[in-house]
Amino acid sequence: MIVSNVSLSGCADFNSALCAGAGEGHLGGGSYRTTLTPTGNLVVAVCLGFIGTFGLINNLLVLVLFCRYKMLRSPINLLLMNISISDLLVCVLGTPFSFAASTQGRWLIGERGCVWYGFANSLCGIVSLISLAVLSYERYSTMMAPTEADFSNYRKISLGIIMSWAYSLIWTLPPLFGWSHYGPEGPGTTCSVDWTAKTANNISYIICLFIFCLIVPFLVIVFCYGKLLSAIRQVSGINASVSRKREQRVLFMVVIMVMCYLICWLPYGIMALLATFGPPGLVTPEASIIPSVLAKTSTVINPVIYVFMNKQFYRCFQALLQCEAPRRGSSIKSSSKVPTKAMRGVAGTGPRRTNEFLFMVASLGQPAATVPQLELSCEPTIDITKAPSSDNKPVVVSLVAHRDG
Structure with missing residues (x-):
């Protein structure tokens, strides 16, 4: 996590209380005053109070839903839980202390508490960032090589x-x-x-932190x-209106995430x-x-974008x-083991008539994909070679569309 810091070299720019505590090497047992006005501290306290409260509620609610409903316990949802846990830790280990400091106009838990605060919030913040990257890669890899959910998927997500x-x-x-x-x-x-100290030691760390x-x-x-959007466009020739609507929804999600x-x-x-x-x-x-x-607002935004x-x-x-009990959507859960080239082959058939083809729509990792109403006779088929067994592995469902005539 990269944020600004008061260094001793810039001590002249700050008030004597802050400089005295820092110069003696013990912020510590005591405390120091902030450089903000009372109004500035109030504004910051209000913002942090809002962020801490809603971040705590949102992420706790995500964890409650995950524990309450077994249908949510899919491999990719474990990554969402990891993001929520890291954001929840920021709300518990960081925001209350900075909120209290803003309300009192001074840091309250000393030098060691300052180091702990910086480490814990940096750790959880970077975990959240890396988890977002792992989540995007998992959705991409699932789209390119879809496989049925099994224990190997859980192992891969756990490693992530x-x-x-x-x-x-x-x-x-x-x-x-x-x-x-x-x-x-x-x-x-x-x-x-x-990140204000002008030493080679500090500058090298900041550059590495910024890049990696x-x-x-x-x-x-x-x-x-x-790549996910590109794959959706490849299958847009099957049903233009349905694919265009799905593509717009996915594009909207991606733009919101990146922004x-x-x-x-x-x-x-x-x-x-x-x-x-x-x-x-x-x-x-x-x-x-x-x-x-702004960085702390991610603890509020992440649950809304990636979960709700x-x-x-x-x-x-x-x-x-x-x-x-949660109602079921009008959808078919599909995790067919379909090669990527099969999907690409569908997109490349163009107007050529074929007897049958596989229809697959890439989504943002959601387990339920709405079945489009094609102008063809479209029937769900069940692979009986993967029938339910004692280990409760899911039945593989695929959609095979037969062209009439």
């Missing part, structure tokens, strides 16, 4: 979750051992990585969802680069609090409110 936490630890532990450091940020109501924890996940997300990612996290990157390579004092403490607050815009989760949410 473990990788997201390990990758985050790789980049958040170094400041604890001397490669940069954690300290008070901006006006003094939060703590994070120091912000740019790389963003490129993975854009590439994977771009929210940029709104929440790009200001961090810009402010970090300005503070690292710009002249001293270019990034003021008052301005540096803005990207910090998911029809399956939304049906379960309605059922939870109405205290009844």
